Amino acid sequence: MIETIHNWLYSTMPQGVASIVEMILIALAYLGFFAIAGLFLVLMERKVAAWFQLRIGPNRVGFYGSLQTMADALKLLSKELTGTAKADKFLYNLAPYFVIISALMGLAVFPFTKDIQAFDINIGIFFLIAISSIGVIGILLGGWASNNKFALIGAMRSGVQAISYELSIGLSLLTMILITGSLQLSEIVEVQKNGWLIIQGHIPAIIAFMIYMIAGTAETNRAPFDMVEAESELGAGFHTEYSGMKFAYFFLAEFINMFIIAAIATTVFFGAWLSPFGITESIPWLGVFWFLGKTLVLIFLMMWFRWTFPRLRIDQLLTLEWKYLLPINLVNIVIMALIVWLNLTIKF
Amino acid sequence: MERYIFYIVAFIMIVFAIASVSSRKMLRSVVYLLFVLMGIAGIFFLIDYNFLAAIQLTVYAGGIIVLMIFSVLLVHHIEMELEVAKISKQLITGLICLAGLGVFLTTIYSHEFTVVENSISTTTTDIGTKMLSYEAGGFILPFEVISVLLLAAMIGAIIIAKGEKLEDGRQETED
Numbered sequence: 001m002i003e004t005i006h007n008w009l010y011s012t013m014p015q016g017v018a019s020i021v022e023m024i025l026i027a028l029a030y031l032g033f034f035a036i037a038g039l040f041l042v043l044m045e046r047k048v049a050a051w052f053q054l055r056i057g058p059n060r061v062g063f064y065g066s067l068q069t070m071a072d073a074l075k076l077l078s079k080e081l082t083g084t085a086k087a088d089k090f091l092y093n094l095a096p097y098f099v100i101i102s103a104l105m106g107l108a109v110f111p112f113t114k115d116i117q118a119f120d121i122n123i124g125i126f127f128l129i130a131i132s133s134i135g136v137i138g139i140l141l142g143g144w145a146s147n148n149k150f151a152l153i154g155a156m157r158s159g160v161q162a163i164s165y166e167l168s169i170g171l172s173l174l175t176m177i178l179i180t181g182s183l184q185l186s187e188i189v190e191v192q193k194n195g196w197l198i199i200q201g202h203i204p205a206i207i208a209f210m211i212y213m214i215a216g217t218a219e220t221n222r223a224p225f226d227m228v229e230a231e232s233e234l235g236a237g238f239h240t241e242y243s244g245m246k247f248a249y250f251f252l253a254e255f256i257n258m259f260i261i262a263a264i265a266t267t268v269f270f271g272a273w274l275s276p277f278g279i280t281e282s283i284p285w286l287g288v289f290w291f292l293g294k295t296l297v298l299i300f301l302m303m304w305f306r307w308t309f310p311r312l313r314i315d316q317l318l319t320l321e322w323k324y325l326l327p328i329n330l331v332n333i334v335i336m337a338l339i340v341w342l343n344l345t346i347k348f
Numbered sequence: 349m350e351r352y353i354f355y356i357v358a359f360i361m362i363v364f365a366i367a368s369v370s371s372r373k374m375l376r377s378v379v380y381l382l383f384v385l386m387g388i389a390g391i392f393f394l395i396d397y398n399f400l401a402a403i404q405l406t407v408y409a410g411g412i413i414v415l416m417i418f419s420v421l422l423v424h425h426i427e428m429e430l431e432v433a434k435i436s437k438q439l440i441t442g443l444i445c446l447a448g449l450g451v452f453l454t455t456i457y458s459h460e461f462t463v464v465e466n467s468i469s470t471t472t473t474d475i476g477t478k479m480l481s482y483e484a485g486g487f488i489l490p491f492e493v494i495s496v497l498l499l500a501a502m503i504g505a506i507i508i509a510k511g512e513k514l515e516d517g518r519q520e521t522e523d
Contacts, residue, residue, distance in 0.1 A: 016349050088426055091375060122471055123398045130402040133410025137382065140417045144375060147426045159418055166410075183472055 026118055030107055034256060039069040041255040044296075045303055052307040079244035084147055087241065091145035096242065096249035098138025103256040106131045110263050111185050113273045113287030124185035125177065128264060129170050132219065135257065136162035139221075139228070142250070143238035154237030157314055158228040161218055164321040165225075168215035171329040175208040175336045176201065176268045179345060189272045194347040196271040202346055204336040209269050211325050211332070213298075216261035217305055218317070220254060224309035225317060262298035263291075270294050354394060361387035372429045375420050382413045396469040 005025070009018040043058065043066065050057025058065030083092060106128050108119040121127050136159055143155020177183060179201050180191045191197070198205045218225040229237030239250045266272055272294075273287030280286040312320070339345060361384050368380035385408040392401035433441075482488045 088373065091379060121398055122469060123402050126402045130405035130410065133406050137414060137417065141379065144421055152421065156421060159414060163414060
């Protein structure tokens, strides 16, 4: 189907226009899909929360509450956009777009199947790290421009957290890059045809995966690392003053970031669209289901964290990163380098 | 099409660069500067030098600008506005900037640029091997010197942050 649209575009329009139109169409498809996927992630979070707390959760709108978050989104769209009188209006309005755009840009590089990958850039993973380091600016700006002390404290905490944990994410992914020898996501998947990287790299890969999941949870500001919006201390943290659609942007960005963290883990550790033992190798389009399935399992893991661990204090959070995760990570990289050098990786 | 994208990016960069130095609100200046730095990253993407573009985004946009925003958050209140400099100072700064621009433009226009027909994108493998090669044209020496320099800077920062010890060995109360 994609092929026919591609051919039709190039046959009816001059080449330059056709390529621009094609880019816009792809962007719109991604945007539509992930806006709705984000809503269903919110629903999943609520259902998982209910399950962990022995409640029923949303169950009125649609089949077993399946349309609840859609209704919530429509409600948020129609709400008034409030703001504070003494806020810095320009930065206040700019902040949500920073957060949502940097979240959406990251989605472009994931290989959903062998053929569905919008942007196969040769620095794949590094591009994702670069993009994710920009999102925090939106949070800092939003917190400062609200002219609200709780928002400011929330934003500062978020900045500290993001800067520290970015290091762990980068280093744990670097550990895996030692096996693949390439930053390009499609090549990383290619390497994993001999076994997923978490099996190829065995012990150091599992340590790297654990560090990655801890740091990823912290990077998305989710419990147990949600000091940014610790309700009991800070109200709603950096988005205290936001309402309506702008709040919805922050909220959606949080869930898309969670999807990105899980999708990176799927791609780097669990073979992206490759099926286990190659059972569906003859049907390539099934890759989408494997990719999304693995990602959803990892997202469920992050939700599981949220309802299992109590919230850390800010000093405990920084101690965890700088005194434990970082040294473990550095040693882990050396071990991984030795394993790759001595050819001790497990390959099928 | 690339030519138009270049002109759009360059125009955005110039507008935000001017806005950055002329804004009277400190944090807004920082944000305008961020847009300029992102524009530079965009130009690196345009010439297919993806690695440098990502470095630009991580180091400048994600690192330096975040640190700048942090320092602004710590010292600056939202209602404060920066003073406007005296006319004489503005004039002198303007003249110096024009002189600098003149030097740049004369060097750029006096240089003979050769047009490369088929461009190749630089991969990280190329950069890595060049960086660690000790043959002619390799960059092993500057690479090592920079790493030693960074180590020294890091130790210096730790010593400054640690503060002085009092005579009888007690730590200062601030610690």
